[in-house]
Amino acid sequence: MTDYPDVNLYINGTWRAAEGEKSIPVANPATSLEIGRVSQASNGDLDEALAAAAEGFKVWSRTSPLDRAKLMRRAADFLRNDVEEICRWMTLEQGKPLAQSRLETLAGADIIDWFAGETQRTYGQVIPARNSDVLQLTMKVPVGPVAAFTPWNFPINQIVRKLSAALAAGCSIIIKAPVETPASPAGLVRAFDKAGLPAGVINLVNGRSTDISRYLIPSPIIRKISFTGSTPVGKELAALAGLHMKRATMELGGHAPVIVTKSADFGAAVSSMVPFKFRNAGQVCVAPTRFLVDHDLANAFVERFGAAARMIKVGNGLDPSSEMGPLINEKRVGAIDELVTDAVREGGRLVVGGRRIGNQGCFYEPTVLADVPISARIMNEEPFGPVAIINRFTDVDQAIAEANRLPFGLASYAYTRDTAEATRISNEVEAGMTSINHLGLALPEVPFGGIKDSGYGTEGGSEAIEAYLETRFITRKG
Ligand code: NAD
Numbered sequence: 001m002t003d004y005p006d007v008n009l010y011i012n013g014t015w016r017a018a019e020g021e022k023s024i025p026v027a028n029p030a031t032s033l034e035i036g037r038v039s040q041a042s043n044g045d046l047d048e049a050l051a052a053a054a055e056g057f058k059v060w061s062r063t064s065p066l067d068r069a070k071l072m073r074r075a076a077d078f079l080r081n082d083v084e085e086i087c088r089w090m091t092l093e094q095g096k097p098l099a100q101s102r103l104e105t106l107a108g109a110d111i112i113d114w115f116a117g118e119t120q121r122t123y124g125q126v127i128p129a130r131n132s133d134v135l136q137l138t139m140k141v142p143v144g145p146v147a148a149f150t151p152w153n154f155p156i157n158q159i160v161r162k163l164s165a166a167l168a169a170g171c172s173i174i175i176k177a178p179v180e181t182p183a184s185p186a187g188l189v190r191a192f193d194k195a196g197l198p199a200g201v202i203n204l205v206n207g208r209s210t211d212i213s214r215y216l217i218p219s220p221i222i223r224k225i226s227f228t229g230s231t232p233v234g235k236e237l238a239a240l241a242g243l244h245m246k247r248a249t250m251e252l253g254g255h256a257p258v259i260v261t262k263s264a265d266f267g268a269a270v271s272s273m274v275p276f277k278f279r280n281a282g283q284v285c286v287a288p289t290r291f292l293v294d295h296d297l298a299n300a301f302v303e304r305f306g307a308a309a310r311m312i313k314v315g316n317g318l319d320p321s322s323e324m325g326p327l328i329n330e331k332r333v334g335a336i337d338e339l340v341t342d343a344v345r346e347g348g349r350l351v352v353g354g355r356r357i358g359n360q361g362c363f364y365e366p367t368v369l370a371d372v373p374i375s376a377r378i379m380n381e382e383p384f385g386p387v388a389i390i391n392r393f394t395d396v397d398q399a400i401a402e403a404n405r406l407p408f409g410l411a412s413y414a415y416t417r418d419t420a421e422a423t424r425i426s427n428e429v430e431a432g433m434t435s436i437n438h439l440g441l442a443l444p445e446v447p448f449g450g451i452k453d454s455g456y457g458t459e460g461g462s463e464a465i466e467a468y469l470e471t472r473f474i475t476r477k478g
Helices: 043-061 065-081 083-094 098-119 157-169 183-195 209-216 231-243 266-282 295-310 330-345 396-403 419-428 464-468
Strands: 009-011 014-016 023-028 033-039 125-127 134-142 146-149 173-176 202-205 224-228 247-251 256-260 288-294 349-352 367-370 387-393 411-415 433-436 469-477
Touching: 009 043, 009 183, 023 083, 043 134, 043 173, 043 202, 043 209, 065 083, 065 098, 065 157, 065 183, 083 098, 083 183, 098 157, 098 183, 098 464, 146 157, 146 209, 157 173, 157 183, 157 224, 157 464, 173 209, 183 202, 209 231, 224 231, 224 464, 231 247, 256 266, 256 396, 266 288, 266 295, 266 411, 288 295, 288 396, 295 349, 295 367, 295 387, 330 349, 330 367, 330 387, 387 396, 396 419, 411 419, 419 433, 464 469
Parallel strands: 146 173, 146 224, 173 202, 224 247, 256 288, 256 411, 288 387, 367 387, 411 433
Antiparallel strands: 009 014, 009 202, 023 033, 125 134, 134 469, 349 367
16 A cells, blocks of 8 residues: 555546546656556547636636635645645655655745735736827736646646746646656645636646647647756757747756856855755756866865765655655666766766666666766766766866856856856856855746756746736727
8 A cells, every 4th residue: 555546637627537547557666666547638638628728718817816816825725734645645656755745845835825926916017108198008918728748856846837827827727747746746736626726727637748748739729838848858849839839938958067166165065065966866957967176176076075975865755764765767767877887988987876776666876977078978968867977177267168068058056255256157157047155046936947958938936927928018099
């Protein structure tokens, strides 16, 4: 017994099996054993979800912002009340330690609350007219039904940012949840159901990602898409959205540089970056990946970082002493192993780790590589796993050039006590988000998004709701 539920589709306010009772197994990455099943939507099910989203949009877009905000806050409270059940599901399906699952669920409630506030701030403008008998104004109106596609690394967080912004704006939404981690998203949607959200405003489906995105994006009912995942898939979906003139938000991959200059508070850099690197087994789009450390500090940095990485306790996320859980599946274990092997073959130095752990579950050692040449695959592809690469630089120009070498531009980090260096890094590192001397990303009230191949649009801060609104202009005489 695992207390893990089978997960149904949620369409038009009803939880139900897929057409033909089709379903897909869900495995616990800590044991590789099947723990439940998730319903696999057919095109007929998706048609019902589309029809429900169209009707839900009519109701929700006419619901007053004040009432939308009240309902969202009620949902946030239900999510908080259900946190213990939901975080256990999350750990069983995703593998992360229970404390991280709990934090993610509670942070989800805070995100809903924050966007509930934004509901009442979607202001238009009055534009001074050229004639005194003309009134010119703009209104912000919801764009329409949304299709959202989200990955397994943060099963609640990836959905709740899209869902909350969409609902705050007055949109309905069809969420395609990750097939690997379906239960905690269902717990999130259940909170809105308990809060009394009208039928059709949220619809939750699951199944084969490619089939569902290819079916939903071209539908004339869908007016906006939002995707979080890898850059290649994002480019494919953005192209499809473009073909059908759909607005899109793309949160894609990264390969975050961390510049540690000679003037840095060295201890702070190591003690904050080690747990941050290995959080969620490194399966985080903003995870620090390329450490660029001043030549004079590099040997000591590698030694301290490696020693701290070696101390991380890896184990089943249900065990309260575990600090790092498994990777999501066998495919990811193979991918990480190949990247590490390739880095060593290319001349990189394996400082710590570099092997899978045991033969049950998808565990991999926290791994540190040093002095890896840029010819290695891992210096060019997003690692998305528990691997830190520590390379050295001789001046800040060289570090900034390396930071900007890749087409990614999501997160970047720096440690320096020199304000001129901090200013240069802020101005010159090409990233959607830069955090200097502390970890300050991903709060509901601050922007969250990338540039270059890491995508476009932001999923946090006051701009996030704009992606779900369109501007209408009215001019009136008399
Ligand atoms: P993947 O590219 O196959 O899938 C990533 C996510 O996108 C999954 O949730 C998947 O269901 C979804 N997806 C894939 N094809 C899709 C399609 N055609 N339409 C809609 N959704 C689709 O990779 P994976 O093996 O699951 O994960 C590994 C890679 O994915 C990583 O290397 C990383 O770059 C990326 N990833 C990024 C994030 C992120 O937060 N940006 C999260 C998870 C995975």
